Amino acid sequence: xxxxxQSPSSLSASVGDRVTITxxxxxxxxxxxxxxxxxxxxxxxxxxxxxxxxxxxVPSRFSGSGSGTDFTLTISSLQPEDFATYYCQQSYSTPMxxxxxxxxLEIK
Amino acid sequence: QVQLQESGPGLVKPSQTxxxxxxxxxxxxxSGSYYWSWIRQPAGKGLEWIGRIYTSGSTNYNPSLKSxxxxxxxxxxxxxxxxxxxxxxxxxxxxxxxxxxxxxxxxWFDPWGQGTLVTVSS
Numbered sequence: 001x002x003x004x005x006q007s008p009s010s011l012s013a014s015v016g017d018r019v020t021i022t023x024x025x026x027x028x029x030x031x032x033x034x035x036x037x038x039x040x041x042x043x044x045x046x047x048x049x050x051x052x053x054x055x056x057x058v059p060s061r062f063s064g065s066g067s068g069t070d071f072t073l074t075i076s077s078l079q080p081e082d083f084a085t086y087y088c089q090q091s092y093s094t095p096m097x098x099x100x101x102x103x104x105l106e107i108k
Numbered sequence: 109q110v111q112l113q114e115s116g117p118g119l120v121k122p123s124q125t126x127x128x129x130x131x132x133x134x135x136x137x138x139s140g141s142y143y144w145s146w147i148r149q150p151a152g153k154g155l156e157w158i159g160r161i162y163t164s165g166s167t168n169y170n171p172s173l174k175s176x177x178x179x180x181x182x183x184x185x186x187x188x189x190x191x192x193x194x195x196x197x198x199x200x201x202x203x204x205x206x207x208x209x210x211x212x213x214x215x216w217f218d219p220w221g222q223g224t225l226v227t228v229s230s
Contacts, residue, residue: 031214032213032214032215034216034217036217042222042223043204043206043219043220043221043222043223044155044204044217044220045218045220046216046217046218046219049214049216049218050213050214050216055218087154087155089155089216089217091214091215091216094210094215095143095157095160095168096157096170096171097157098157099154099155099156099157100154101154102154
């Protein structure tokens with residue numbers, strides 16, 4: 001099984017900050033990596049697919065990069081609505097998908 | 109715009125079978141390059157993929173749950189369903205249904221249903 005490890009597990013930041021969240025796969029997954037945002041009591045929302053492709057309707061302050069085992073999600077300028085938990089998910093080992101444990105982004 | 113909505117009992121007794129249905133609206137469950145998946149999330153924890161179905165009836169399950177899971181589809185009702193047998197407290201979670209888009213290379217989940225909390229307790 002492919003294990004996905006996110007860091008940090010939690011992060012405090014201020015509105016306007018640039019934030020980076022990291023996701024590491026236990027083996028190479030090429031660019032088969034998706035990012036989701038989840039707000040409390042809500043379903044996850046797709047932000048980024050195929051490591052760096054922005055889902056339609058998602059603000060351009062979100063970006064993804066990486067390939068192989070190391071990936072990053074970057075928010076260029078935090079907005080109040082961005083405080084949420086973020087998950088990475090590998091789609092390399094179809095259909096045995098796995099998610100990272102999540103990174104909770106909190107207001108400083 | 110496709111929307112998904114889970115429905116089913118919120119409380120299930122230990123050793124019984126959990127049954128949920130996902131109703132798809134705004135589009136046909138039979139159209140396009142999509143699988144239809146179930147994913148769960150225990151309180152305060154991460155996401156676990158349970159399994160998926162294609163409209164042909166072909167299924168794939170998480171090996172850790174495979175012996176207890178059945179996913180089925182009813183294209184006439186634009187619904188797909190989850191059954192999880194012999195449940196224990198460890199199966200208490202929010203259960204999501206989601207559409208899995210698959211392309212030539214990449215797959216992803218979008219959209220998701222709002223989720224439904226299922227508690228296993230006597």
